[in-house]
Amino acid sequence: MGKIWNKLFGIREKHRPFCTAIVAAAGRSERMNGENKLMMDLCGEPVLVRTLRALDQSALVNEIVVAAREDLLLDVADLCSKAGLSKPIRVIKGGETRTASVLAAATEVNPKTELIAVHDGARPLVRPEMIDAMIRRGEATNAVAPAVPVTDTVKIADESGRVTGTPDRKTLFAVQTPQVFQASILKAALTSALEAGVELTDDCAAVERLGKEVYLTPGDPENLKITTPLDLAVAASILAQRAES
Numbered sequence: 001m002g003k004i005w006n007k008l009f010g011i012r013e014k015h016r017p018f019c020t021a022i023v024a025a026a027g028r029s030e031r032m033n034g035e036n037k038l039m040m041d042l043c044g045e046p047v048l049v050r051t052l053r054a055l056d057q058s059a060l061v062n063e064i065v066v067a068a069r070e071d072l073l074l075d076v077a078d079l080c081s082k083a084g085l086s087k088p089i090r091v092i093k094g095g096e097t098r099t100a101s102v103l104a105a106a107t108e109v110n111p112k113t114e115l116i117a118v119h120d121g122a123r124p125l126v127r128p129e130m131i132d133a134m135i136r137r138g139e140a141t142n143a144v145a146p147a148v149p150v151t152d153t154v155k156i157a158d159e160s161g162r163v164t165g166t167p168d169r170k171t172l173f174a175v176q177t178p179q180v181f182q183a184s185i186l187k188a189a190l191t192s193a194l195e196a197g198v199e200l201t202d203d204c205a206a207v208e209r210l211g212k213e214v215y216l217t218p219g220d221p222e223n224l225k226i227t228t229p230l231d232l233a234v235a236a237s238i239l240a241q242r243a244e245s
């Protein structure tokens with residue numbers, strides 16, 4: 001019986017979609033008081049290294065491509081080489097915008113790639129189990145992102161600060177990464193957005209522009225994006241709590 005199960009498992013593994021994780025790491029860290037947040041220490045390791053380790057520990061990620069700033073290519077490559085990662089990893093030059101960076105990385109993925117998981121370099125607290133769950137969901141839907149419900153009341157205001165509306169927060173979600181897409185859909189969407197000169201803050205928006213369906217699935221409140229010094233302190237506190245549990 002054991003041989004039968006092993007054979008079945010082998011067939012399943014053989015047909016598992018090849019997934020490349022793209023790490024968006026070419027930002028300017030403008031709200032981090034002039035420091036590059038990806039290189040900052042988080043409980044003994046750079047933020048970016050913690051992000052890469054989570055992707056490396058994912059059972060369903062086959063390779064990693066990092067889109068980095070041109071002036072930090074050597075620094076990021078050095079971090080990657082010293083991180084002791086087991087999966088193939090490449091560092092490429094990112095673009096001036098997130099869309100340009102992710103598209104540049106998408107053109108460098110392994111030709112066998114069927115799924116692309118795009119993850120923010122500044123989300124080091126993502127759990128490998130969540131990454132795997134997103135990849136499985138992405139295989140089923142072609143476009144998916146983790147999200148958490150918005151708990152604050154959100155106002156819409158004009159340039160003068162005058163409130164023009166209050167959307168129902170029951171319909172509002174804060175979107176996280178990794179966002180997982182069928183590879184050809186993502187490449188087409190990013191190319192279209194770049195050619196149209198559209199500024200986007202996440203990759204789902206590019207796919208939505210093409211009229212494709214994008215699905216949300218429950219995210220993790222701890223999967224925060226480090227943007228400010230306060231975020232770094234909160235992340236350190238979360239890691240300390242995880243170490244105690």
